[in-house]
Amino acid sequence: MKTAMWAALAAAAGLALVGPAGAQTPRAGGPETIRFTGAQWWTPQGFAGGDRYVRGGVFVAPTKGARVVDLAGAFVVPAFGEAHNHNLDTPELAKSVSDQYLANGVFYVKNPNSRAAFTPAARALLNRPDTVDAKFSMGGLTAEGGHPIRLYGFLSRFSGKEQPGEAFEGDAFHVIRTAADIEPALGKLQAQGAEFVKTYLLHSEQYDARKDDKAHYGMRGLDPKLYPAIVKAAHRRGLKVSVHIETAADFRLAVASGVDEINHLPGYMWASSDTAQTYTITPADAHAAARAGVVVVTTTVVTNGINLPPARKAQIKAVQTANLRLLQAAGVKLAIGSDNYMQTSRSEIENLAAMKVFDDATLLRLWVETPKVSIFPNRKVSCLDRGCEADFLALSADPTKDIAATKAIKAAWKDGAPLTLVPVQGSVIPGAPGGGGHVH
Ligand SMILES: [Zn+2]
Structure with missing residues (x-):
């Protein structure tokens, strides 16, 4: 359902969802502007308050009439x-x-x-x-x-x-x-x-x-x-x-x-x-x-x-x-x-x-x-400022005080749209025990 929706959006924007090697990742995210409010935003110097706006999968300048999403006191970090x-x-x-x-x-x-x-x-x-x-x-x-x-x-x-x-x-x-x-x-x-x-x-x-x-x-x-x-x-x-x-x-x-x-x-x-x-x-x-x-x-x-x-x-x-x-x-x-x-x-x-x-x-x-x-050194990732990709996590506690708070993901957005997260299991490989692996 979600994939079908994105495929339709991407098709409308003239984007291919699957690219060849090295192709630009398609930047989905609709034409609507979203104003995120009620959050603390990560910077390399610490968290800062204020509203942030997203349109077309990137952070943009403040816009009137934006749809409001209240992050309810979350600590937001880049993915x-x-x-x-x-x-x-x-x-x-x-x-x-x-x-x-x-x-x-x-x-x-x-x-x-x-x-x-x-x-x-x-x-x-x-x-x-x-x-x-x-x-x-x-x-x-x-x-x-x-x-x-x-x-x-x-x-x-x-x-x-x-x-x-x-x-x-x-x-x-x-x-x-x-x-x-x-x-x-x-x-x-x-x-x-x-x-x-x-x-x-x-x-x-x-x-x-x-x-x-x-x-x-x-x-x-x-x-x-x-x-x-x-x-x-x-x-x-x-x-x-x-x-x-x-x-x-x-x-x-x-x-x-x-x-x-x-x-x-x-x-x-x-x-x-x-x-x-x-x-x-x-x-x-x-x-x-x-x-x-x-x-x-x-x-x-x-x-x-x-x-x-x-x-x-x-x-x-x-x-x-x-x-x-x-x-x-x-x-x-x-x-x-x-x-x-x-x-x-x-x-x-x-x-x-x-x-x-x-x-x-x-x-x-x-x-x-x-x-x-x-x-991806050539992409605007790892940041939450204007022009940065809107790929972020809303955490319920401050991860600079306790890194374990990075597990408390209340919401996640990628390419400017909310993600549905599946529960974390012991191992990323279905049926396999945690830990171990092969060193390349
Ligand atoms: Zn390796």
Whole structure:
């Protein structure tokens, strides 16, 4: 019913509801002006009172004769983002997973590695007024025997037809063996509709030792000598570059090579012989990332799902905390991402709250600004001012005082129209337990 209504509205406005890769999300929202009253509105400095007006899916100047919607004392925040998750990857689950994101207040999702075989059909169900807006990289660039090749072999068991990971080359990942492979892989990605490029660096400081070692199958990444050329070639094509990293050396190489986004903090998982030094970012690394405008995605929650002794997890959390504090102090742009297949970025917010790295007002700001910082930097999102997209949540309590208030969503509006939220379940995947997942 609702979809039919939007389809009619969109058709009247000459908009296509389903666009190809990189197409503008249709901006629905009728010609009527709505005056929202009785609310406190989020700003980076704190909440402010006053009425706000919406027309055509965006905040507009005050208009006489507007229809009034009383938000009854709500605290209004821009909708949240998820900067790293792979769970919007199949058409079978896309709509129900999208519903769970919306119910958590997350309207924008970035998927840094998806199968080209499935993504177009999943994408066709998304980027609508009543679903999340999602961005996809398609398969990432890795080395022979690199991550995530082994992972896709493992995942194939669940499809009923087990195959070696290598069977998914050109679909779930692209192998860069020599410099001559760079342009063809990027050309293929663009033809498949990639909206950015995902790359893999894993213990790049040990590249030579790992590259032909069977013990490190699936636990290695791109050749650090080729890496700067890969980033440059993607940029020449107008594609931003995200990177999976493991170590502080990977972080340093990524920043020096000009990447746009780092998908993890170093050291979400440590090999048994490692020490904190392998994963600790230096002040010089942090300042270089800040100067280059590199975005760092947090993904601290993935550590909780890995089977490690409690003492090792405590060491990991201590390094994550130190790295986050250093990055924050240096002015590096942080984005909230969970990489938690069974959950949304709310799981990352809850983990960060438990780690007590940031106060609640800062945590809220990071989640609110994740869409602008990481997902849709060219859209007017993460704000509630004139010209901003009218995608927002009305909360029943002040989330800068207690971040848990972000769960108390009284009403949600997307593209300037009210959303019907479905109840939040334990996991975004129907029938699956909460937590866990696969780290890409
Ligand atoms: Zn991932």
